[in-house]
Amino acid sequence: MGYTIDAFRPTGVEITANIDDAMRLNLFLRTAFNVLVLIDAFQCADPDELYRRVNAQPWEEMISPDEYLSVVSSVNTPTINDRRFASLKVKDAIVDRVASVHGTRPDSGPLRENFVVQLYWNGTDALIFINTSGRKLADRNYRKMPHKAPMQETLAAGVMTATGYDGTVPLINPMCGSGTLAIEAALIASGRAPGLLRDNFGFMHRKGFDSDAWQSMRRDARKIRNRGIIAPIIASDIDANAVHAARKNAETAGVHHMIRFEVCDFAETPMTPERGIVVINPEYGERMGVIAELEETYGRMGDFFKQRCAGWTGYIFTGNLELSKRVGLRTSRRIEFFNAKIDCRLLKYELYEGTRRKDG
DSSP states (O other): OOOOOOEEETTEEEOOOOHHHHHHHHHHOSSOSOOEEEEEEEEOOSHHHHHHHHHTSOGGGTOOTTSEEEEEEEEEBTTBSOHHHHHHHHHHHHHHHHHHHHSSOOEEOSOTTSEEEEEEEETTEEEEEEESSSSOTTOOSOOSSOOSSOOOHHHHHHHHHHHTOOSSSOEEESSOTTSHHHHHHHHHHHTOOGGGGOSOOGGGGSTTOOHHHHHHHHHHHHHOOOOSOOOOEEEEESOHHHHHHHHHHHHHHTOGGGEEEEESOGGGOOOOSSOOEEEEOOOOSSSSSOHHHHHHHHHHHHHHHHHHOTTSEEEEEESOHHHHGGGOSOOSEEEEEEETTEEEEEEEEEOOSSOOOOOO
16 A cells, blocks of 8 residues: 555554554555554553553543543553453543543443554553554455354455455355355455445544545545456355355445356356466364364365366365365465464465476
8 A cells, every 4th residue: 555664563564654544544454453543652560550651641632522432452461460450441541531621531331333442561561552443344344144154354355365366367266155255356356445335433433533534535445446357256155045145245345246156066166268266265173064074075175176177276265274184285385374263274276287297
């Protein structure tokens, strides 16, 4: 998006930006979880010091007393053993500050819908952020009919980005479930900003929110479209209920016209004459399914790749590396992802036609 990265963290990047940039990031980022604005970074020895440092900030300039506040904390310090207590101290510091100026204080609670503050406290290092996203950006607002164990939208977008998919070659998505991979692919191919699907962000509840600037930004984003020819996207699942859910979700996302859905066994998924990318997200035994049954499924995926996908580039996303051995094909790349706490891999297979062995 043209920004310069100031610093890298294990779970994010830092840039120098203003509130208009924060709105733009929330609108266009596909793989981010949240867009956070740093309010203060300080050394903190105990909860009382946490209260004092947070209370010293001019919250009356940021949040109205008639707003709703929620505080999210991630705490790893010997001075406190319950992150909820840290959240309570931050909440008290903010509402006490606002009450000291206005005479009334904001309501507060667990719903991350309005003004959201996040605390990261590790050892003696404390960071206070305003979460301009509110709810996580994975909540695109199109998945009205989730099927069993759906893939998170931001994770699906990350997987599709890692494949290099841009809509110029066909995409085949067997075992599509509720359609998240195919829908995120269609959003990428069409150039549509994922934030257009949402009508509420945390930044809307900050004092001074410029509604006119936001609406102008949204209008400009709607004009951004891929004007070229987008190659076919085909998604299939053996479960008719899953395909029904996927169709409905694609309609809500506004991309149903870009995706062909089929009810069939994954090995019978229709293929296009032009070769492209095949992405499969099978079960991997964490939330459902039986390992013994899945071993046969993974073996059949290898057969499907060999028999029907020659000349294509294949990908399998799985959280079970033991099961992936049943595919029986050599990977050309293994990309690490986390699905919640599950350590997963996106496995890439170059599905060459014939043999790569050369004489001499």
